[in-house]
Every structure is written in C-alpha cells, then in structure tokens.
Amino acid sequence: MGSPAEAGARPEGHSQAFVLGANHLTASVALRDRLLFSENELPDFCRALLQVPGIREVVVLSTCNRSEIYGISTQPAQSRALIEKIWGAGKQVSEDEIRNHGYFHTQGDAVRHLFRVIGSLDSMVLGEMQIFGQIKDAYRAAVDASCVDFYLNHLFQAGIHVGKRIRSETSIHEGAVSISFAAVELAKKVLGELKGKTVGVVGAGEMGELAAQHLHKAGAAKFVFFNRTLATAQKLAADFGGELCLLADLDKRLVHCDIVVSATGAPDIVISKAQVQEAARHRGGRPLFLIDIAAPRDIDPGAGEVSNAYLFTIDDLKNVVNENVTLRKESSRQALAIIEEEAGKVDGWFQALDIVPTLRSLRDKYQDIAEKEISKWAAGQPEETRQRLESLGRSLLNKFLHHPTTRLKLLGEQGDGKRASYFTGLLFALEEEHGREERQLEANGRKEEDAQG
Amino acid sequence: MDALLISLKILVPLAYLVTTIIYARLFFTTEESRFAGKAQTGLAVSLALHIAFLIVLGMQLRRCPLGTVGEGLLFLAWIVGTIQFLSEWLADTRRLGLFTVLPTALCVVVGVFFLRPDYALPENLRSSSLLVFHIVASLASYACFAMASILASLYLVLHGKLKHKNFDITFRKLPPLEKLDKLSANWSFLGSANMVVASAIGIWWVRKTNMAGMGLNELAIYLVLAVFLGAGVSRRLFGLRGKRHAIVLIAGFGVLLLINLIGTHGFSR
Numbered sequence: 001m002g003s004p005a006e007a008g009a010r011p012e013g014h015s016q017a018f019v020l021g022a023n024h025l026t027a028s029v030a031l032r033d034r035l036l037f038s039e040n041e042l043p044d045f046c047r048a049l050l051q052v053p054g055i056r057e058v059v060v061l062s063t064c065n066r067s068e069i070y071g072i073s074t075q076p077a078q079s080r081a082l083i084e085k086i087w088g089a090g091k092q093v094s095e096d097e098i099r100n101h102g103y104f105h106t107q108g109d110a111v112r113h114l115f116r117v118i119g120s121l122d123s124m125v126l127g128e129m130q131i132f133g134q135i136k137d138a139y140r141a142a143v144d145a146s147c148v149d150f151y152l153n154h155l156f157q158a159g160i161h162v163g164k165r166i167r168s169e170t171s172i173h174e175g176a177v178s179i180s181f182a183a184v185e186l187a188k189k190v191l192g193e194l195k196g197k198t199v200g201v202v203g204a205g206e207m208g209e210l211a212a213q214h215l216h217k218a219g220a221a222k223f224v225f226f227n228r229t230l231a232t233a234q235k236l237a238a239d240f241g242g243e244l245c246l247l248a249d250l251d252k253r254l255v256h257c258d259i260v261v262s263a264t265g266a267p268d269i270v271i272s273k274a275q276v277q278e279a280a281r282h283r284g285g286r287p288l289f290l291i292d293i294a295a296p297r298d299i300d301p302g303a304g305e306v307s308n309a310y311l312f313t314i315d316d317l318k319n320v321v322n323e324n325v326t327l328r329k330e331s332s333r334q335a336l337a338i339i340e341e342e343a344g345k346v347d348g349w350f351q352a353l354d355i356v357p358t359l360r361s362l363r364d365k366y367q368d369i370a371e372k373e374i375s376k377w378a379a380g381q382p383e384e385t386r387q388r389l390e391s392l393g394r395s396l397l398n399k400f401l402h403h404p405t406t407r408l409k410l411l412g413e414q415g416d417g418k419r420a421s422y423f424t425g426l427l428f429a430l431e432e433e434h435g436r437e438e439r440q441l442e443a444n445g446r447k448e449e450d451a452q453g
Numbered sequence: 454m455d456a457l458l459i460s461l462k463i464l465v466p467l468a469y470l471v472t473t474i475i476y477a478r479l480f481f482t483t484e485e486s487r488f489a490g491k492a493q494t495g496l497a498v499s500l501a502l503h504i505a506f507l508i509v510l511g512m513q514l515r516r517c518p519l520g521t522v523g524e525g526l527l528f529l530a531w532i533v534g535t536i537q538f539l540s541e542w543l544a545d546t547r548r549l550g551l552f553t554v555l556p557t558a559l560c561v562v563v564g565v566f567f568l569r570p571d572y573a574l575p576e577n578l579r580s581s582s583l584l585v586f587h588i589v590a591s592l593a594s595y596a597c598f599a600m601a602s603i604l605a606s607l608y609l610v611l612h613g614k615l616k617h618k619n620f621d622i623t624f625r626k627l628p629p630l631e632k633l634d635k636l637s638a639n640w641s642f643l644g645s646a647n648m649v650v651a652s653a654i655g656i657w658w659v660r661k662t663n664m665a666g667m668g669l670n671e672l673a674i675y676l677v678l679a680v681f682l683g684a685g686v687s688r689r690l691f692g693l694r695g696k697r698h699a700i701v702l703i704a705g706f707g708v709l710l711l712i713n714l715i716g717t718h719g720f721s722r
Binding site: 168169170171174175188189190191192283284285286287304307308310312316319320323327330331334 | 616632696
C-alpha cells in the first residue's frame with residue numbers, strides 16, 4: 001500500500017483533481033493582495049481557465065489569507081504552467097513569483113488540502129469557521145458560472161460534509177482565541193446573554209473603544225462612557241449611542257452597570273474596592289463583571305473579593321486564550337482523523353471511476369444481445385407479448401449483471417479497477433469496446449497537445 | 454414474578470451506573486458528539502427499566518409502590534431522571550446530565566437497598582387515594598427541589614472557578630452563572646408550588662380520616678417549605694440572589710432529605 005495521497009493517484013490522461021494557490025503560510029500579505037480576485041473578476045477568470053487545454057472544471061477561492069484554484073484536468077502538470085501564466089498576466093505578478101510562493105497539489109493531496117482548508121486547519125487562526133462559508137460561496141459562484149461539473153461537484157459536496165462533521169464532532173471552533181473575544185466570552189459566562197446589559201467604559205482610549213465594539217457586537221446595547229474630560233469621550237458616546245459621564249460620577253452610576261471595562265492611562269487606582277462593594281450592595285445580588293485592561297491597573301485587585309463581583313485582568317484574558325488555543329490544538333487531531341477518513345472515501349470514489357468504462361461496455365454488450373434476441377422472438381407477436389418480452393429481457397439483464405456490477409465497483413474502490421477491467425474484458429470479450437475507448441482517449445490527448453503547441 | 458423483580462433490582466441500578474459513566478465521559482471530553490447519542494439512549498433504557506421495575510413492584514406488593522423510604526426514593530429518582538430526559542428534548546442540557554443522572558443513580562441504589570417487600574401497609578393508608586396524591590405531589594416537589602439544589606451546587610462550582618480564575622473543562626462546560634441562578638430559582642418555585650399542593654392534600658386527608666392534628670413532625674416539613682418559599686420571596690423582594698440564594702436552596706434540600714431519611718415525616722417506617 002502506498003501513502004493515502006498515492007492511493008488516489010491516477011495516470012495522466014484521466015481526469016485528476018488539482019489545487020494551485022498561495023496562502024498566508026507561503027506568500028507575503030503584499031503578494032496575497034496582488035493575487036486576490038474581486039467578486040466581479042471571478043466569472044471571467046474561471047471562463048479563461050476553462051479554455052486551458054485539459055482543464056474541465058474550476059472553482060476559485062479568494063480570501064484575504066489565500067487565493068486558490070481548484071480544478072479538474074486531464075494533464076495537471078501542463079495545466080499548472082498555463083494557469084500561472086494567465087493568473088500572473090492578469091495580476092501583474094510573474095509566473096516565478098507564483099510558483100516560488102505558492103503550492104500545487106494533485107489528486108489525493110489536493111483533496112486533503114481542500115478538506116484541511118474547509119475544516120479551518122489551514123487557517124491563520126486555527127478553528128475560525130469563516131472559511132467554511134467562503135468556500136461554499138466560491139463553490140456556488142462556480143456553479144452559477146457553469147464551471148463545475150461531475151468531479152468538483154462531488155469533491156466540494158464531500159468537502160462541505162467534512163466541514164460540517166468537523167464543526168459538529170470536534171471543539172476546534174470553540175472558545176475565544178483573541179483577548180477581546182475572551183473578554184466577551186467571560187462576560188457571557190457570568191451574565192448569560194449580553195442583550196439588554198449596560199456596559200460602563202472607563203477611559204476614552206483605543207482599548208476601551210475596541211472592547212466596546214466587541215461587546216456591542218455581542219448584543220450589549222446600553223453604554224455609559226466615563227472620562228475625566230467629557231470632550232474626549234464625546235465621539236465614542238456618539239458612535240455607540242451611549243451616555244457620557246464624568247469619572248467623578250462613577251460612584252453614582254456604577255450600580256447601574258452590569259459590565260465595567262476600565263482602560264485608562266491613569267497611574268493610580270481608578271475604581272476602588274469600596275466603590276465596587278457599595279455598587280454590589282445596591283445591585284440586589286446581580287453579578288457585576290469587571291475587566292481591567294489598563295497598565296498599570298485601574299481597578300483595585302481587592303474588588304475581586306467582593307461578593308457577586310467578578311474581576312478579570314489582561315493576564316486572566318490571556319490565560320483564557322491560551323486554554324482555548326490548547327483545546328483547539330487537541331481538537332485538530334480529531335479533525336485530521338475525520339479528514340483522513342473522508343479523503344479515503346473520495347480516493348475510493350476516484351478509483352472506482354476507472355471501472356466505469358468497463359461497466360458501461362459490459363452493460364452495452366449484453367443489452368445489445370438481449371435486444372437482438374427479443375426482437376428475433378417478438379417478430380410477428382402481438383404488441384402486448386412484445387412488451388412482456390422486453391420487460392423480461394430488462395429484468396433478466398439487471399439480475400444477471402447485478403453481482404458483476406457491484407463486485408467490479410467494489411474492486412474499483414479498493415484500487416483494483418485496472419486489473420478488474422482487464423480480466424472482465426478478457427472474460428466477457430470486451431476488448432473491442434475497450435480498444436475503442438482507449439483510442440478515443442489518446443486522440444483527445446493528441447488534440448489537446450496540438451492546441452497547446 | 455419474583456425472578457423478574459430480582460433481575461430488575463440488579464438491572465436498573467446497573468443501567469443507571471452505566472448511563473452515569475457515559476454522561477461523565479460526555480462532560481469531560483472534547484468529542485461530545487461521540488457520547489451524546491449513547492448518553493440519551495442509556496437514559497431512555499434506564500428509565501424504561503425503571504418504570505417496568507415500579508410496575509412489577511406494585512404488582513408484587515398489590516398497592517402503589519410509595520409506602521416506604523426505598524419506594525419513595527425509587528419514585529423520586531424516576532421523576533428526576535424523567536425531568537432530565539425531557540429537558541434534553543426541550544433544551545440542550547445534555548452537558549448537565551452527569552449532575553442529574555448521578556444523584557438519580559445513587560437514589561436508585563439506596564432505594565433498592567431500602568426496599569421492604571414484606572412490609573404491610575396499614576389498611577387505612579392502603580385504601581386512601583388522597584394519601585397517594587399527597588405522596589406523589591410531595592415527591593414531585595422533592596424532585597423540583599433536587600433539581601434546584603443541583604443547579605445551585607453548579608452555581609457555586611462556577612462561582613468558585615470564576616473567583617479563582619480556573620478556566621478548566623468544567624468551567625467551559627457549565628452554563629452561564631446567571632442562567633444557573635435563574636434555573637435553580639425556577640425549580641425552587643415549582644417545588645414550592647407542588648409542596649403547597651401536597652400540604653393542602655395532606656391536611657385534607659388528616660381531617661377526613663380524623664387523625665391527630667399537626668405535630669412536630671409536620672411542622673418540620675413546613676419549615677422546609679418556609680425556607681424554599683422564603684428564598685423565592687426574598688429573591689423577588691430583597692434581591693437574594695447568587696451565592697447566598699444557592700446556599701439557602703442547598704441547605705433546604707439537605708434538611709428535606711434528613712427529615713425523610715430519619716423518618717421525622719412521611720415515610721416513617
């Protein structure tokens with residue numbers, strides 16, 4: 001047995017899957033930006049690719065982290081050079097640059113690459129699930145542009161299935177992996193849904209604004225901005241439709257806040273334990289969630305000891321992120337096992353295709369015999385008898401060919417398609433039909449080479 | 454019949470213990486989908502065996518199997534298990550299954566241990582349908598209080614993890630603090646409502662059968678009811694929430710268990 005990727009290998013002349021691309025691991029941001037396709041450019045580019053000799057189907061995926069061309073070609077090695085030429089010419093990037101900063105995989109490797117991408121194992125942030133939607137969009141766009149047929153349809157449907165399995169069977173997408181999201185995640189762990197909660201932002205700096213943005217996205221709607229001078233925080237309050245308060249009023253307003261984010265540049269403590277204690281006492285037992293993302297600290301560490309008050313610092317948020325990253329890495333092993341399992345099925349499917357011409361020849365041959373015999377026996381018989389004979393012939397044909405067909409398909413999936421085809425041809429005298437198909441295949445290859453020349 | 458009863462006595466606790474192990478694996482793993490289906494199937498099988506056990510027990514005893522501590526615990530366990538099973542259909546509460554199925558399994562094991570098939574219920578108790586309603590309503594309220602105290606315990610666990618910045622798998626798997634607080638309060642309210650109904654039926658039954666009036670034993674159970682009702686009222690009026698509310702609920706349930714196990718009220722034999 002060869003490697004899994006080798007198991008899916010198919011000889012030149014047969015339709016093979018390939019992927020050509022550049023991503024965040026192989027190319028700089030500048031190069032990725034130049035290689036990027038806009039939504040409007042995609043249909044024309046796909047159509048241009050379909051003119052390349054050998055290429056039958058294409059899907060183009062273009063995001064800020066990767067630009068990739070998935071395709072089916074009868075001669076992928078030759079197709080690669082031509083695609084690089086067309087792509088480079090369209091984007092003013094040299095072919096060498098694409099080749100040196102990109103990657104090219106065929107068959108089993110291409111399938112596994114697609115599955116890794118769709119499962120977000122190849123993403124900049126492991127487990128981010130945005131890529132799943134982006135691949136679905138790219139596939140849909142290619143279908144709309146009639147650039148997808150039999151092979152890529154199967155491949156992308158299998159890919160979408162893999163993405164769904166990874167999402168539902170592993171925890172690869174769970175847990176925040178950025179500081180801001182970790183703050184939101186912790187707030188949700190304490191308060192549940194953030195809808196209707198009041199957020200107090202202390203300080204009008206960039207950090208406070210960023211935290212407010214994430215909390216706003218998570219559903220928090222009421223914002224109170226505290227600052228030493230109102231003028232500085234005015235824009236923030238306007239952006240979030242929030243209230244504006246002087247820092248001196250914090251004592252009175254703290255009781256109304258469910259979440260407090262403090263991010264001032266003050267050298268001393270801004271929110272004392274006594275203030276938190278007083279606010280907590282008047283909150284009727286409702287939890288108060290405090291995040292201190294300032295350096296030096298804004299909130300008295302003792303505030304975390306107050307009953308129903310939960311204080312977290314930037315270090316705590318980092319710990320949450322680290323825990324989640326570890327969890328995602330653990331889950332990636334499960335995701336890889338799913339990918340290998342599903343890629344194996346696709347390999348089998350590709351291999352089973354080797355047997356298709358033999359199956360077709362076998363059925364054609366016996367259908368031909370059946371039809372000839374039926375027409376001989378039905379001659380001069382009434383219409384009803386003729387129909388019955390035809391029905392009997394069809395039924396017998398299906399029954400006789402059922403086992404050979406299923407066994408041949410199985411052999412094909414197990415990688416024995418070529419041998420099975422050969423012996424089936426010998427046993428059932430299908431040489432003529434096979435010879436005809438192979439001659440046709442060679443003729444097609446010659447035509448494509450001429451076109452390239 | 455005897456052979457069937459003995460088989461079920463072994464099978465039911467065994468089924469619950471296996472189900473508890475599956476729920477534990479579900480809670481402590483990152484591959485939840487591997488165990489989710491198995492856990493629900495395990496619980497369904499356990500509940501089916503459990504109800505069969507109660508029916509066979511009733512047929513053997515020729516009465517409703519609610520006459521002793523063991524029978525009461527078995528019935529209580531069945532209600533808690535059913536609540537878990539139904540809540541899994543209504544909301545995604547599988548992650549919490551471990552914390553309801555484990556006490557259910559313990560109740561079943563203890564219940565089977567305390568079974569007294571030779572115990573003959575006095576005729577005046579045997580013939581009273583009011584008593585059966587009283588016991589069923591009481592056990593339903595106990596089940597609700599059990600759910601409330603389980604959720605309150607989980608509240609305290611999560612509270613501790615948040616205070617000590619311990620972001621382990623238990624932290625990740627538990628629902629938000631506020632949700633646990635609200636759910637435990639809701640179960641406590643339901644339990645109180647059931648206990649009020651049970652008490653009303655009990656008082657009616659006592660009067661109807663001309664039994665002795667309220668004694669210390671009955672006062673004990675009203676004390677528990679007062680604790681739970683008080684916790685609910687204090688929550689609404691004085692904002693008794695969070696940690697203190699959780700401690701009150703757990704303490705209330707502890708007293709309830711004590712009263713029943715030492716036979717101060719109800720299953721006194």
